[in-house]
Amino acid sequence: MNKTIELLENHRSVRKFKDVALTDNQIKTIVEAAQMASTSSFIQAYTIIGITDKEKKKELAALAGGQEYVAESGHLFLFCADLYRHAQIGKIKDADVLPSIESTEKFMVGVIDASLAAQNAAIAAESMGLGICYIGGIRNNLPEVNKLIDAPDYVVPLFGLTVGVPDQETATKPRMPFEMIYHENKYEKDPAQLEDKLNKYDQGISAYYHERTKGARSDQWSEQMAKMLERKSRLYMKDYIEEKKLNRH
Amino acid sequence: MNKTIELLENHRSVRKFKDVALTDNQIKTIVEAAQMASTSSFIQAYTIIGITDKEKKKELAALAGGQEYVAESGHLFLFCADLYRHAQIGKIKDADVLPSIESTEKFMVGVIDASLAAQNAAIAAESMGLGICYIGGIRNNLPEVNKLIDAPDYVVPLFGLTVGVPDQETATKPRMPFEMIYHENKYEKDPAQLEDKLNKYDQGISAYYHERTKGARSDQWSEQMAKMLERKSRLYMKDYIEEKKLNRH
Numbered sequence: 001m002n003k004t005i006e007l008l009e010n011h012r013s014v015r016k017f018k019d020v021a022l023t024d025n026q027i028k029t030i031v032e033a034a035q036m037a038s039t040s041s042f043i044q045a046y047t048i049i050g051i052t053d054k055e056k057k058k059e060l061a062a063l064a065g066g067q068e069y070v071a072e073s074g075h076l077f078l079f080c081a082d083l084y085r086h087a088q089i090g091k092i093k094d095a096d097v098l099p100s101i102e103s104t105e106k107f108m109v110g111v112i113d114a115s116l117a118a119q120n121a122a123i124a125a126e127s128m129g130l131g132i133c134y135i136g137g138i139r140n141n142l143p144e145v146n147k148l149i150d151a152p153d154y155v156v157p158l159f160g161l162t163v164g165v166p167d168q169e170t171a172t173k174p175r176m177p178f179e180m181i182y183h184e185n186k187y188e189k190d191p192a193q194l195e196d197k198l199n200k201y202d203q204g205i206s207a208y209y210h211e212r213t214k215g216a217r218s219d220q221w222s223e224q225m226a227k228m229l230e231r232k233s234r235l236y237m238k239d240y241i242e243e244k245k246l247n248r249h
Numbered sequence: 250m251n252k253t254i255e256l257l258e259n260h261r262s263v264r265k266f267k268d269v270a271l272t273d274n275q276i277k278t279i280v281e282a283a284q285m286a287s288t289s290s291f292i293q294a295y296t297i298i299g300i301t302d303k304e305k306k307k308e309l310a311a312l313a314g315g316q317e318y319v320a321e322s323g324h325l326f327l328f329c330a331d332l333y334r335h336a337q338i339g340k341i342k343d344a345d346v347l348p349s350i351e352s353t354e355k356f357m358v359g360v361i362d363a364s365l366a367a368q369n370a371a372i373a374a375e376s377m378g379l380g381i382c383y384i385g386g387i388r389n390n391l392p393e394v395n396k397l398i399d400a401p402d403y404v405v406p407l408f409g410l411t412v413g414v415p416d417q418e419t420a421t422k423p424r425m426p427f428e429m430i431y432h433e434n435k436y437e438k439d440p441a442q443l444e445d446k447l448n449k450y451d452q453g454i455s456a457y458y459h460e461r462t463k464g465a466r467s468d469q470w471s472e473q474m475a476k477m478l479e480r481k482s483r484l485y486m487k488d489y490i491e492e493k494k495l496n497r498h
Contacts, residue, residue: 001278002376002377003252003253003376004252004253004256004372004373004376005278005282005373005376005377007253008282008285008286008369008372008373009281009282009285010285011285011286011287013287027431028427029250029254031427031430031431032258032424032427033254033257033258034430035424035425035427035430036257036258036259036260036421036424037257037260037368038260038262038368038371038381038382038383039424040383040385041385041477042422042470042473043474043477044424044425044430046430047430047431047432047436048430048431048432049431049432049433049434049435049436050431050432050433050434051434052433052434053434056434080436084436084438085429085443085447086474086478088440088443088444088447089447089471089474089475089478090475090478091440092444092447092471093471093472093475095475095476095478095479096479097474097475097478097479099481099484100477100478100479100480100481100482101478103481103483103484103486103487104486104487104490104496105388105482105483105484105486106478108360108388108407108486109385111357111360111361111364112360112364112385112407112408115360115361115364115365115368116364116367116368116371118365119286119287119364119365119368119369120257120368120372122287122365123253123257123369123372124253124254124257127251127252127253127254128251128254132287133287134287134289136289136290136358136361139354139357148435149434149435149436150435150436150438151436151438152436152438155436158357158361159361172285173291175281175284175285175288175293176284176293178277178280178281178284180334181280181283181284181293181295181296181297182276182280182296182297182298182299183296183297183298183299184298184299184301185298185299185300185301185302185305185398186298186397186398186399187296187298187329187333187398187399187400187401187404189333189399189400189401191337191340194334194337195337195341198334198337198338198341221291222338222341222342223342224291225292225335225338225346226338226339226342226344226346227344228290228292229335229338229339229344229346229349229350229355230344230345230346230349231349232348232349232352233349233354234352234354235348235352235354235498237352237353237354237357238352238353238496238497238498241353247353247487247496248487249484249487
């Protein structure tokens with residue numbers, strides 16, 4: 001196994017950081033690595049906002065659900081799907097680009113582009129010995145996040161990426177077995193087989209929590225998922241994204 | 250600069266492969282690296298379909314716009330946003346999960362999760378000396394792609410990833426300048442400044458094509474984008490994804 005694969009396999013989220021800010025050089029290296037990810041038809045439909053303003057960082061930490069480590073990391077990046085530049089190009093070139101830009105297809109392109117770039121950023125940071133955590137919590141309240149960064153139409157913040165010098169030891173978390181995530185030639189959907197696989201995975205996850213918490217927790221994955229999905233959270237999303245003129249038709 | 254960052258910075262898409270199939274071991278390593286990417290609240294809302302059936306591969310290559318290298322690569326992965334397992338968990342646990350699963354928020358989670366995993370897969374493959382190309386072309390005709398892999402409701406194929414032993418030398422493509430993609434604390438949207446930056450980037454891209462094609466091409470990025478976005482492609486997407494019971498409300 002080569003060093004890069006070893007790095008990928010050793011990913012764990014870090015939620016406690018030393019009080020050390022990233023250098024400009026580190027930020028530039030991370031962003032430039034992000035930019036080299038593949039992008040659909042060279043569209044580059046995303047923007048990265050770096051938050052250095054301490055007040056803004058604190059507000060974002062509060063908006064993301066009061067997660068202190070968001071404010072106390074070495075750097076906070078916000079990844080946005082972005083077709084604003086392309087809308088401006090339409091004006092400059094007098095080209096009818098809005099029907100395309102406002103489509104679900106192009107919204108997906110923005111989300112995919114931003115995510116591929118973010119994962120490159122995460123890996124670049126980890127390869128430098130830094131820790132990372134994705135912050136989906138900013139989607140709790142996108143209108144407020146948007147106001148903080150003053151993003152125009154055609155731009156939607158998707159998630160944060162908090163990066164810094166790790167101040168905790170964490171362990172990797174066991175993913176679904178290979179055969180659950182990877183199917184050959186066709187989608188394996190048989191409900192009885194799936195239930196069987198879920199049961200086995202649940203036992204493994206339960207044992208993992210039991211061991212890590214010395215018996216205090218023994219949740220199963222299915223149980224966690226059922227509880228989380230019963231909460232009807234962020235149901236404002238569809239309307240909000242349409243308001244920002246994406247995912248409209 | 251460490252080896253991993255060097256790898257990230259040297260990414261280029263490969264569209265011609267030697268006739269060498271990936272080994273089971275390579276496939277397993279790539280998928281397991283993909284799985285270790287971050288996933289929103291541990292939801293793991295994606296599935297990877299590996300296409301080994303030669304007829305299916307050819308059909309997918311045709312559906313993706315007649316790109317031969319899709320059929321002739323060492324392996325073709327399809328990345329799908331997937332909340333089918335979670336819908337089944339809802340049935341098993343008698344939990345009311347569908348309002349959540351069918352939301353735009355959870356569709357975004359599926360797209361982000363699949364993309365983070367895919368980028369890990371791409372990097373793992375490149376670190377093994379393999380070449381990769383993302384195949385967004387499968388979105389030309391998702392109903393047909395879906396039929397080929399027999400995917401149920403709550404599953405949407407997003408893109409392919411074709412991987413193999415490279416049989417061409419390609420060059421990296423110059424991304425937008427750092428200051429266009431990375432903004433500090435707030436989104437820089439001033440149209441005049443943006444136009445100025447676009448002009449400079451256009452000159453750079455134009456020179457890049459001119460040099461690489463010995464004068465045959467000299468397109469600017471803005472021009473490329475305007476032309477591409479004037480084509481109203483894949484506008485069936487919103488209805489189709491709603492049919493698959495995602496991105497509904």
